[in-house]
Amino acid sequence: MVTRLSTYFLRTLREDPSDAEVTSHRLLVRAGYIRRQAPGVFAWLPIGLKVKAKIETIVREEMAAAGAFEVHFPALLPREPYEATGRWEEYGDALFRLQDRKGADYLLAPTHEEVFTLLVKDLYSSYKDLPLSIYQIQDKYRDEARPRAGLLRGREFTMKDAYSFDYTDEGLDASYQSQRDAYERIFTRLGLEYVIVKADAGAMGGSRSEEFLHPTPVGEDTFVRSAGGYAANVEAFTTVVPEARPIEGLAPAVVHDTPDTPTIQTLVDAANAEHPRDDGRAWTAADTLKNVVLALVALDGTRELVIIGLPGDRDVDLKRVEVAFAPAEVEAATDEDFAKHPGLVKGYIGPWSTAGAVLGEESSTKIRYLLDPRVVDGTEWITGANEQGRHVFGLVAGRDFTADGVVESSTVVAGDPAPDGSGPVELARGMELGHVFQLGRKYAEALGLKVLDENGKLVTVTMGSYGIGVTRILATIAELNNDDKGLVWPLTVAPFDVHVVATGRDAAVFETADWISDQLETAGLDVLYDDRPKVSPGVKFGDAELVGVPIIVIAGRGVSEGLVEVWDRRTGEREQVATADVLDAVARLRSV
Amino acid sequence: MVTRLSTYFLRTLREDPSDAEVTSHRLLVRAGYIRRQAPGVFAWLPIGLKVKAKIETIVREEMAAAGAFEVHFPALLPREPYEATGRWEEYGDALFRLQDRKGADYLLAPTHEEVFTLLVKDLYSSYKDLPLSIYQIQDKYRDEARPRAGLLRGREFTMKDAYSFDYTDEGLDASYQSQRDAYERIFTRLGLEYVIVKADAGAMGGSRSEEFLHPTPVGEDTFVRSAGGYAANVEAFTTVVPEARPIEGLAPAVVHDTPDTPTIQTLVDAANAEHPRDDGRAWTAADTLKNVVLALVALDGTRELVIIGLPGDRDVDLKRVEVAFAPAEVEAATDEDFAKHPGLVKGYIGPWSTAGAVLGEESSTKIRYLLDPRVVDGTEWITGANEQGRHVFGLVAGRDFTADGVVESSTVVAGDPAPDGSGPVELARGMELGHVFQLGRKYAEALGLKVLDENGKLVTVTMGSYGIGVTRILATIAELNNDDKGLVWPLTVAPFDVHVVATGRDAAVFETADWISDQLETAGLDVLYDDRPKVSPGVKFGDAELVGVPIIVIAGRGVSEGLVEVWDRRTGEREQVATADVLDAVARLRSV
Known part of the structure; x- marks a missing residue:
């Protein structure tokens, strides 16, 4: 086919769009591929639609090769199924909600697990029907707080979402692998280098989850990888827990006056000046135990304080902590929070448990006290004495204090050992290309999807969920294939x-x-x-x-x-x- | 390609869905093509999606042959453009409205005239850029009061909507013809017999409009056609207006007591019994002038009464009247309305004008009085005297009363003459397949779409709008191609x-x-x-x-x-x- 530019509906622009923060957004608008309609909402012009269609064709071919059948769900869906799984609430402000003329609640679906589950429940009843993988390529909606980066994080976006249905864990593993293989073929055909990283599966209630990331310094996701082949996003990284040490024979803890030492640095300096170690080694931040007060905000708005103890040379990584407390949101405690708990002496907080303070005043409120996994029994710490201007030295975990639990709370830094023993990790940045997920039985349980197994017994189906952001991938390809003059498409997806x-x-x-x-x-x-x-x-x-x-x-x-x-x-x-x-x-x- | 049913995601159902009112709905659900998600909202299963894709391919090919370029707009759009054209209000309850997290108003677009207009305004500035035809195949939303008939009238539906842009009326005619020709090719390829009927163009503010209807007794639209080739839907039918007659020499009007004659039939009987014509011919309903009180309900809820005078052998056709008063809705006056206007004597209402009653008491309120086109000057009527139990005989239009205007108000009946002189019309039923529309300059004016013409003068662009309901056509084909065992697809669209x-x-x-x-x-x-x-x-x-x-x-x-x-x-x-x-x-x- 020959398309003549003299009549084609294509207009390039001389000026960069004022709201474009990233290259792909800037170039796709200037070159006439897309036009903004509202924040994070775009129209596709003819040349853009052609590229999108090419990506969709590749995705469809590989889905068919993986034995998945295409269906198409509406974007407008009733509230009830999402209510049943709790996601009507959990999505918070990110969900576009609306009512019809009769006042019935609807949503614009951000993802379709619920209705796929119900469809299969509707039509299938026997293990003989399984395995099944079905998918759609469909426009989805998320009311992002700050839609940015053009198509990379829009409020409307086209996604390929596939769902697998099995009645055994082995079946789910096979379906998962089949989709994972298809993803590898898709990204290879699209000319997109990728790293498969372990992802957190918790929030979706599943058991195994991996992300396909394109490694690039401009990526918005951080991940870690070791030379030995380990790769995970930061949220999914698990700390290598040191061995517990013998407690016997350790010196008793001593409280010292440490005036004006509200920060780790001032505390370490004062400790080295006033209370040097017997063996002459200098105290470092790693010898201190920092106790950070966080607030968990539940979906219904209720606020719970927790205290997390972690080595003083680490910071709290809120994203990692949020994984542990999802769907609650996590934020730093406010002055108001502190005011309600006079037992919390800012800058001098010590190990704390729901049984009350170990040192200092007992709190009137039970606040959960959680520890970073590195704080194993037998480790000795300099930490707050829960009194203004005082710290305790030689406080031993497992002897002088215990916690209500352990939480992956601290930042991952280059050189941390990979949990699989494959050596130290480095930090890298990447753009998310796709996501494969073993959902397990969460949705099937919530919505009652069961089939009869070989023995005539009802068993709950186990599911997988597999997503590729089609418009996001298009933007990623644009982001990676350009120069100062404009776009440079790979042959496979060129318009x-x-x-x-x-x-x-x-x-x-x-x-x-x-x-x-x-x-x-x-x-x-x-x-x-x-x-x-x-x-x-x-x-x-x-x-x-x-x-x-x-x-x-x-x-x-x-x-x-x-x-x-x-x-x-x-x-x-x-x-x-x-x-x-x-x-x-x-x-x-x-x-x- | 071979698709094996042993693994394919297809399940037929033994039972008809309980909510299915029409054959296509019943069969498409039973045969595993679609599944209901909410009233008027369906999911497409693999076999259904295949048929839909085939129809879309035919539409795309013919759009390309007509020189139209494909684009794709989001379903979620901001309020402002629809506010500017008045449609944010005019759509009433049929529009799905929602707000984002910041409280900004959005809608799910029922049709996209506004944003296509703005897109062209955004990119084009010269007559040299025109003509342009662009289209999309896209999921649209209308919150129908009573979604029924499955895909034939859903709340979410896939539509091909095309828009043409020209700077001269001749250009618009050519663009319109090009789309009209493409529609003929599309329906021919789909094996769908069609009639092109004149449609009302008023509501959309345009000048010329035609509908493609498939003639079938189960169709939900009524249209008229003459043996000589005239065809129009009932709303667009125009009455052949009789010649005015000489008034001179007509006898003066006489008021008679006509007790207990509140209906046309009782009046005609009483007239023949008590006041027979001199020449012995019987009075008939056609000799009487019926005055019907209607209420116009504007978008803002304000209520205005109007009185329509029409021959007694006709009834008011509310759909036809609504065309004249759009976007107001029209309904019969209520007892409450009558109570507010004691001058309106139910059953005995006579010609009325904003200047007050011609006969009887003067009304305290000015009510507009409109006439059916048949009531030309010089015609004589038996009609109400605005007094209980009294009628006037020989009241002459143009002598004894005048109106505030003329309105196409009465039912069309078989045998009425076609307005183009092609003979009497018959009434038939049809299913709407598509619609072509000369919008003219309404949208371009409201949104400021102008281009420079050959003389460097800014001229407002003139537009056309052309729609085909893809999912509706699929249902229509199913509705027309089946037997008592199931569906029987034509080869062109068979899955x-x-x-x-x-x-x-x-x-x-x-x-x-x-x-x-x-x-x-x-x-x-x-x-x-x-x-x-x-x-x-x-x-x-x-x-x-x-x-x-x-x-x-x-x-x-x-x-x-x-x-x-x-x-x-x-x-x-x-x-x-x-x-x-x-x-x-x-x-x-x-x-x-």
Whole structure:
């Protein structure tokens, strides 16, 4: 097919959109792929829709290869199924809610686990029906607090979401693996380098979860990886817990006056100055136990304080802590919180338990006290004495204090050992491409999806959920394939195969460009032909570079000598070839 | 491709869905094409999605042939553009409205005129950019008061909506014709007989409008047509207005006591009994002037009464009247309305104008008085005298009373003359397939879409709007192509080309069916293969009939003699053919 630019609905813009924070957003708008309709809500213009359709085709082919069948659910769904699983509430402000004319509650679905579960419940009743994998490519909605980065985090977005149904754990493992393999094939075909990282499965109630991330410094997700092959996002990283040490023979704890030491640094300095170690080694932040007061805000707004004890050389990583307390949100305690608990002496808080303070005044309120996994029995700490200006030295975990539990609370830093023994980890950044999830039986239980097994017994179905953000991937590809002139699409998803440009006003040039376009079309290629009669070569080249079709053919002055130029937008190389050889030259570039 | 029923996500149901009022709804649910999610909201199952995709492909091909470019707008749109054109209010309860987390107003778009207009305004500025036609295939939302008839009138539905942009009326005519031609090609390819009827253009603010209707007694729309080629829906039908008659020489009007004649029939009887005509002809209902009080309810809820005078042998057609008063809704006046206007003597109301009653008491309120077009100057009427039990005879229009305006108010009946002189009309019923509309400059004016013309002058763009309900058409095809056993798809949109059924438990049967399926696949056909091992032939045949693939191949007992059966689901004919000849037999049926 030949699409002529003189009539095509494509307009490039000279100016960057003012609200564009990232390259893909800026270029996709400027090159005429998308237009903003509202914050995080975009319209797709013809050339953008073509790229999107190509990605969708690749996804569909690999879903079919994985044995998944395509269905299509509405975006508008009734409240009840989401109420049954608790997600009507859990989604909080991120859910678009509305009512119909009769006052019935509806939502715009952010994801479809519930209705897929109900569909299968509706139609299936026997283990013989399983396994089943079904998917859709569909527009989803999330009312992001701050929609940003264009398509990378929109409020409406196109997603491929697949769901698997099995009646045994082994079956789920196989379905999961099948989707995981399909994802590997999809990202390979899309030319997207990826890392598969362990992800937190807790919030969705599942048992196993992995994310496909594209490693890039501009990624918004942080993950860790070891040279030995371990990879996880930070939320899923688990601390290697040191061995407990013998408590016997450890010196008793001593309380010292430590005036004006409300921070770890002032405390370490004072300790080294006033209370040096017997063996001459300096105290460091790692010898102190920091007790941080956090507030958990539940969905119904109720507020609970917890105290987390962690080594003084670490900080609390709120994202990691939130995994433990989901769906509650976690925030730092406020002055108001402290005011309600006079027993909490800011800067001098010591180990605390629901049984009351171990040292100092007993709290009037029971506050849960949780420990970082590194604080094992037998470790000795300098920590607050729950009195203004006083700390305790040599406080022994398991002897002088115990906790109400353990929580993965502290930042992961480069050099931390990978939990699988594969060596120290490094931190890296990545963009999320996809997510595979073993949901297990959470949704099937909440919605009563059971089948009869081989023995005629009702068993609850176990599920997987597998998502790829189609529009997000398109933006990711744009984000990774561009230069200062514009987009540079990979061949697999380029909106056109070849961009033919006729320059000048010479009729011979347009005749040659017509002929070349026809030849390329006959060869089965999809051609964008810049046949605009009164547009300068400079503008045409600029548009070609901005739009980003990877192969450009220029018919210009050389036409009189039987020459045209073939331009590889990816390398920037331009080559003069005989007009008659254009097909071969294009074929060569397409095989690179 | 061969799809094996043993693993395919398809389940037929034995029972009709309890809420199904029409055949298409009943069969599409029973045969596993769709599942209800909420009133008027459906999920598409794999086999349904295939049919839908085939219709969309045909629509896309013909849109491309018409030079229209595909775009895609979100369903979720901000309030402002719809506010600017007044449709935020006009849509009333039919619009799904919602707010985001910041309290900003949004809607789920029922149609996209506004944002297409703004898109073109955003990117185009010169007459040289025009003409332009762009379209989308997209899920739309309307909160129907009573969603019914399955996909025929849902609250979520897929629509192809195209919009044309021109800067001259001639340009609009050409763009309109191009879409109209594309519609003819689409419906022809879909095998859908259609009638193009004149439609009312008023409500959308446009100048020309036609609907594509499929004529069928089960259609929900009424239209009229003449043998001479006139066709219009009832709302768009215009009355042939009789010539005015000379007033001079007509006898003066006389008021008679006509006790107990509150209805046209009692009045005609009394007139014939008590006041017969001089020439002996009987009075008929057509000699009386009926004055009907209606209430117009504006969008803001304000209520205005109007009185409509029409010949007594006609009834008011509220749908036709509503066209004149859109966007106000029209309803019969209530007792309360009458109580507020004691001058209105129920059953004896006479011609009335804003200047007050012509006969009887003067009204305290000015009520608009409008006439049916048939009530031309010089016509004589028996009508109410605005007094209990009294009528006036020989009241002459244009002499004794005048009106505030004329309104198309009365029912159209078979035999009424077509306005184009092509003879008497008959009434028929049809299903709406599509709609083409000359919007004119209404939207461009409201939203400021102007371009520079050849003379450098800013001119307002003129637009067209062209809609096809994709899911509605799918349901219409299902509604028209079925029998008591199930669906019978036309070849062009059938979910599969051939349905191969293996019956019995004989391994040879399955081997033959495997071979046939492979052969058909190799020939480029899309095959549904019922390879279920333990399902009875009766169930398999029943499913095949219900699902409705038009060509069925049965491998059964005859296989041992080298024979299979080829079944034309459309005619019911079954033919024994040699296994080796199956391809030929199928090709023959496909060419029918």
